[in-house]
Amino acid sequence: MEQITVLGAGSWGTALAIVLADNGHNVKLWGHRPELINNINKTKKNDKYLPGVELPAKIEGFSNLEESLVGSKTIVLAVPTKAIRGVLNEITKVIKEAITIVHVSKGIEPDTLLRISEIIEAEMPSHLLKDVVVLSGPSHAEEVSQRHITTVTSSSKNMVAAEYIQDLFINQHFRVYTNPDVIGVEIGGALKNIIALAAGITDGLGYGDNAKAALITRGLAEIARLGSKMGGNPLTFSGLTGIGDLIVTCTSVHSRNWRAGNLLGKGQKLEEVLENMGMVVEGVRTTKAAYQLAHKYDVKMPITEALYEVLFNGQSPKVAVDSLMARVKTHEMEDLVNIMENR
Numbered sequence: 001m002e003q004i005t006v007l008g009a010g011s012w013g014t015a016l017a018i019v020l021a022d023n024g025h026n027v028k029l030w031g032h033r034p035e036l037i038n039n040i041n042k043t044k045k046n047d048k049y050l051p052g053v054e055l056p057a058k059i060e061g062f063s064n065l066e067e068s069l070v071g072s073k074t075i076v077l078a079v080p081t082k083a084i085r086g087v088l089n090e091i092t093k094v095i096k097e098a099i100t101i102v103h104v105s106k107g108i109e110p111d112t113l114l115r116i117s118e119i120i121e122a123e124m125p126s127h128l129l130k131d132v133v134v135l136s137g138p139s140h141a142e143e144v145s146q147r148h149i150t151t152v153t154s155s156s157k158n159m160v161a162a163e164y165i166q167d168l169f170i171n172q173h174f175r176v177y178t179n180p181d182v183i184g185v186e187i188g189g190a191l192k193n194i195i196a197l198a199a200g201i202t203d204g205l206g207y208g209d210n211a212k213a214a215l216i217t218r219g220l221a222e223i224a225r226l227g228s229k230m231g232g233n234p235l236t237f238s239g240l241t242g243i244g245d246l247i248v249t250c251t252s253v254h255s256r257n258w259r260a261g262n263l264l265g266k267g268q269k270l271e272e273v274l275e276n277m278g279m280v281v282e283g284v285r286t287t288k289a290a291y292q293l294a295h296k297y298d299v300k301m302p303i304t305e306a307l308y309e310v311l312f313n314g315q316s317p318k319v320a321v322d323s324l325m326a327r328v329k330t331h332e333m334e335d336l337v338n339i340m341e342n343r
């Protein structure tokens with residue numbers, strides 16, 4: 001059995017700590033708010049993020065980063081995308097030996113347009129970084145923490161590392177696959193949040209299942225279009241970290257992105273929505289990044305572009321949906337578009 005440090009004591013960090021503890025590992029769970037950590041250690045619960053869930057005895061909370069890292073060679077990084085650089089910077093100051101970082105965040109950094117594994121490689125000195133692995137897939141913390149059946153994918157440039165992480169996490173309720181396509185896995189996980197926001201908006205506007213099916217399917221088309229151009233394997237987008245995560249996030253009330261979109265669709269302002277969520281809504285920043293990526297790679301991403309107008313240019317959700325539907329008619333399949341345009 002291993003000792004593993006989980007950085008980030010929010011919903012996902014805590015749920016993954018439970019999986020690891022269930023597998024017999026000793027888990028040091030670090031959070032940056034001492035009151036939350038004291039409460040975790042006292043009550044053996046994280047009532048702010050996973051109300052009512054009992055934490056296994058093998059999880060110990062830490063608010064001191066250095067203490068949480070002593071003796072751990074594998075670190076699970078479970079903080080929101082915007083906090084990643086800061087946390088990596090602090091890790092670098094205190095560790096002495098190379099570590100394996102498993103990141104579980106779903107986002108892309110606006111402006112730099114870096115994926116999370118690229119941020120990790122850029123921030124960490126190479127002598128302190130053994131491997132980077134991404135663990136991603138359709139997995140809401142609320143269900144994982146109740147040991148409901150979940151499937152995810154472990155991906156790394158180094159498949160030995162991906163398989164090592166598969167072994168650490170896999171159990172009867174939490175099935176872990178591997179996939180060498182880090183780009184496809186990270187792009188699918190990050191961009192599904194944009195489509196989930198849009199699905200929440202159409203639900204909030206009062207549209208039904210047809211609209212949601214359209215968003216999931218056409219959302220997948222634009223994610224795959226961008227992701228393949230960035231070097232991802234097109235097949236990855238039909239897997240757990242592509243269509244799988246799209247389905248769960250667009251259809252579940254657990255999704256913070258769907259919930260935020262739903263409130264936007266019902267007429268709330270973005271600032272108001274984010275203030276009241278109390279948890280990270282990754283899709284907002286990622287919409288900005290994907291909008292920039294679409295221009296950089298010259299890829300059509302109509303849903304992303306419509307959402308960008310709503311989030312950053314004050315367009316009303318109804319007008320954005322109407323303009324999506326009023327676009328010039330086209331073929332469904334990319335190849336057909338190329339064939340027809342060249343005939």
Ligand SMILES: NC(=O)C1=CN([C@@H]2O[C@H](COP(=O)(O)OP(=O)(O)OC[C@H]3O[C@@H](n4cnc5c(N)ncnc54)[C@H](OP(=O)(O)O)[C@@H]3O)[C@@H](O)[C@H]2O)C=CC1
Nearest residue numbers: 009010011012013032078079080083105106140141279280
């Ligand atoms: N929840 C889920 O089901 C899943 C989430 N993910 C991904 O996991 C990542 C984390 O999300 P999740 O746990 O759900 O988010 P939450 O909002 O539930 O928790 C985020 C945690 O990170 C903490 N945090 C914020 N800023 C910092 C910082 N600068 N330094 C240290 N800690 C910080 C927050 O503390 P505080 O707010 O108190 O400051 C909070 O404890 C996201 O990228 C998300 O997309 C992936 C799969 C499933």
Ligand SMILES: O=C(CO)COP(=O)(O)O
Nearest residue numbers: 137138139140255256257
């Ligand atoms: O990534 C997730 C499920 O796979 C969590 O999605 P939300 O961040 O929208 O809650």
